[in-house]
Amino acid sequence: MSHGITEIDRGVVWGTTWHGLPQYLQLDRPVTYQEAMEVLNFPMKKRQLWRTSPLGGYELSNAWEIVRTDTGDALVPFVGSKFQVIGNEKLLEHVNDTVLKEFPQLQIESVGTLWRGATTFVNLKVNDIQIPGDDSQTLNRIMWWNPLGKGSYRTCAHNVRVVCANTLAAAAGSGQETHTKIAHTKSGGVKIAAALDTLARHFLELEALGTTLKELATARMTEGEPEGFLKRYLPIPGTLEKDDPIAAEGTSQFKARKLIMNRFCRYDNGMDDNTAGSRYGMLQAVTYECDHEKLTPAKDRGMVIWDGITGNRAGRKAEALELLTTVDKFAE
Numbered sequence: 001m002s003h004g005i006t007e008i009d010r011g012v013v014w015g016t017t018w019h020g021l022p023q024y025l026q027l028d029r030p031v032t033y034q035e036a037m038e039v040l041n042f043p044m045k046k047r048q049l050w051r052t053s054p055l056g057g058y059e060l061s062n063a064w065e066i067v068r069t070d071t072g073d074a075l076v077p078f079v080g081s082k083f084q085v086i087g088n089e090k091l092l093e094h095v096n097d098t099v100l101k102e103f104p105q106l107q108i109e110s111v112g113t114l115w116r117g118a119t120t121f122v123n124l125k126v127n128d129i130q131i132p133g134d135d136s137q138t139l140n141r142i143m144w145w146n147p148l149g150k151g152s153y154r155t156c157a158h159n160v161r162v163v164c165a166n167t168l169a170a171a172a173g174s175g176q177e178t179h180t181k182i183a184h185t186k187s188g189g190v191k192i193a194a195a196l197d198t199l200a201r202h203f204l205e206l207e208a209l210g211t212t213l214k215e216l217a218t219a220r221m222t223e224g225e226p227e228g229f230l231k232r233y234l235p236i237p238g239t240l241e242k243d244d245p246i247a248a249e250g251t252s253q254f255k256a257r258k259l260i261m262n263r264f265c266r267y268d269n270g271m272d273d274n275t276a277g278s279r280y281g282m283l284q285a286v287t288y289e290c291d292h293e294k295l296t297p298a299k300d301r302g303m304v305i306w307d308g309i310t311g312n313r314a315g316r317k318a319e320a321l322e323l324l325t326t327v328d329k330f331a332e
Helices: 033-040 088-097 188-206 208-217 225-233 252-264 279-291 301-310 312-326
Strands: 011-014 024-027 044-052 058-068 073-079 107-114 119-130 137-147 153-161 166-169 180-182
Touching: 011 033, 033 088, 033 107, 033 119, 044 073, 088 119, 088 137, 119 208, 137 208, 166 279, 166 312, 208 279, 208 312, 225 252, 225 279, 225 312, 252 279, 279 312
Parallel strands: 011 024
Antiparallel strands: 011 107, 044 058, 058 073, 107 119, 119 137, 137 153, 153 166, 153 180
16 A cells, blocks of 8 residues: 555556556646546444443543544544544645636646545646756645644645656745644635735745745855765764764764765756755755655655654755755855
8 A cells, every 4th residue: 555545545647656556547647626526525423432331331532533424534633622533535626716816827736635535635737947057847736635633723834846756845934834723723724825825926926935945056066065065964962973983973964975976976857967966955955865765664655745744854845945945054
């Protein structure tokens, strides 16, 4: 099973999928609102749990579960009294009536469910960016997803360098973090639409990320700067690197630096020499190593891709972008 995609999950994608599972329909055009609605429109309800009573028999407990009523699956085994179930179709409807109507150039690129419907997501394509000296395209996207029982509603902006499906969380625009968390409360639907609207304006009016990447592509790293950046980005704790270089070489930070440097020095990635040797090239080297981690049965490609947009890998790449755009000189 590709990570999170079970036999009852469904999705529609404009383009191809890395997993090729039949549950996800592949199209040669944008996903329509009606097609997205068919994927997300399944019934859920919050159901109070019972427990054994000390006096015998059963009594209601101060705990609830979220149930998918069309299949009987318990999507979330335990939530509190304030948790509100807002149907995913209601969120899509609200976004369609606000964000998509105000910004008709936005297109639905993908929509789907994971873990039997416990997580749902919608991905909106904003625009394409062509970086000088890079044969591949970069796509700007905004996304919202609903991880029931695994945290708040989330929205984020991200981009993907198509050549190898590298994902880079986009912390663009005055250092502003684009990930937003919204609690599962009564006002959650309104707040998530407002957060998406802010992201849409951010990309459509400023296009700050595209400008930043193009500037990084012209900022060639001089001698000593790649090493200086990696020491800043992946510091080895304490004074180990200075006092015991041999021991420092055994640290995970040192090993990660070596992998990134090897990738940075390779020019087989669709970029010309100048672009590959720039700060943009370094950013892509970091992104590549974050997203091409060795796979295991418990950590397949789906998990790595998802984490590259929403999790720890996304944070690591955003940190690299922040350093590369704010620090003037890395050489010692």
